Amino acid sequence: MKQVWIDCDPGHDDALTLLTAIAHPAELSILGISTIGGNQTLEKVTRNAQNVLAFVNADIPLIKGEPGPLTKPLNTAPEAHGDSGMDGPFFQGSNYPLVAENFLQYMYEKMKAAPEKVTIVGLGPLTNIALLLKAFPEIQEKIDCISLMGGGLTHGNITPLAEFNIYVDPEAAQIVFQSGIPIVMAGLDVTETAEITVEEIQSLRKKGKVSNLAYELLNFYNQSGRQFGFVNSPIHDLCALAYLLQPEMFRGEPQAVQVITDDGLARGLTFADKRRNSTLSKNTLVLEAVNRTAFVELLVQALEKLDDLQ
Numbered sequence: 001m002k003q004v005w006i007d008c009d010p011g012h013d014d015a016l017t018l019l020t021a022i023a024h025p026a027e028l029s030i031l032g033i034s035t036i037g038g039n040q041t042l043e044k045v046t047r048n049a050q051n052v053l054a055f056v057n058a059d060i061p062l063i064k065g066e067p068g069p070l071t072k073p074l075n076t077a078p079e080a081h082g083d084s085g086m087d088g089p090f091f092q093g094s095n096y097p098l099v100a101e102n103f104l105q106y107m108y109e110k111m112k113a114a115p116e117k118v119t120i121v122g123l124g125p126l127t128n129i130a131l132l133l134k135a136f137p138e139i140q141e142k143i144d145c146i147s148l149m150g151g152g153l154t155h156g157n158i159t160p161l162a163e164f165n166i167y168v169d170p171e172a173a174q175i176v177f178q179s180g181i182p183i184v185m186a187g188l189d190v191t192e193t194a195e196i197t198v199e200e201i202q203s204l205r206k207k208g209k210v211s212n213l214a215y216e217l218l219n220f221y222n223q224s225g226r227q228f229g230f231v232n233s234p235i236h237d238l239c240a241l242a243y244l245l246q247p248e249m250f251r252g253e254p255q256a257v258q259v260i261t262d263d264g265l266a267r268g269l270t271f272a273d274k275r276r277n278s279t280l281s282k283n284t285l286v287l288e289a290v291n292r293t294a295f296v297e298l299l300v301q302a303l304e305k306l307d308d309l310q
């Protein structure tokens, strides 16, 4: 049983990742979920998280984090996720409760009180996680690993060189990568191959209440992905969680990963120092490949589990 904290910016792939996590209570004890401005504004991504958690009658603490990055204004991604940040499904609107406390203090207390070391799952810009490490350096002793979707060693998506989550807050990302905490990096090199096909998306339709929600999410996300040249849909964020549940479906390599924080074309670029005489710690397991069939099967089975509980 892993004690996990999930930080997210729902976002279609964030939502599918939350559902998959909730479907694995025997493997994951979710201490809490925090939201971060990213795909859309903090208000919108928080409302999206509330809608997803209410949809499956979850009982998990949900708390709003930072509205935006450490040093620059937030640039959202409406072109990818729509004006709501999670266009496609219609939600009745939920009053899923929000924890009304200082989010850093709350995250710290929950992790400090956890019976075992905690795994943080980062699905959006890394602002909240960086602030936690800066505000409470001693919490590092309670963190087993940070499994994050972000970056890439060969290309970007929001720019030719930078991936969106890192690009939104490179300063925060550098704090996290340089913390010395073991990191699992699900970057674009692997996440863009972790895709669900159009046929697999269609097979979710009207299969069950939660499977159909996934269909509605993915149907929008698939259409939206066409503008970026995708035919099938990469479920980026789910890679960071799937590794925790079934690491054997991935192949990866320990690397010393750094982030470019300068302004200019390379801002947000993540790179590995592969020099033979590098003295940097190879604390980041960079995921390079995934068994796509097993990856999709993990999602499908999670949705079926949740369907059976409705």
Ligand code: RIB
Binding pocket: 009, 011, 012, 013, 014, 038, 039, 123, 124, 125, 149, 157, 163, 164, 165, 236, 237
């Ligand atoms: O680049 C992909 C990442 O950006 C994913 O986390 C997606 O949700 C968006 O936030």
Ligand code: CA
Binding pocket: 008, 009, 010, 011, 013, 014, 039, 123, 124, 237
């Ligand atoms: Ca995300």
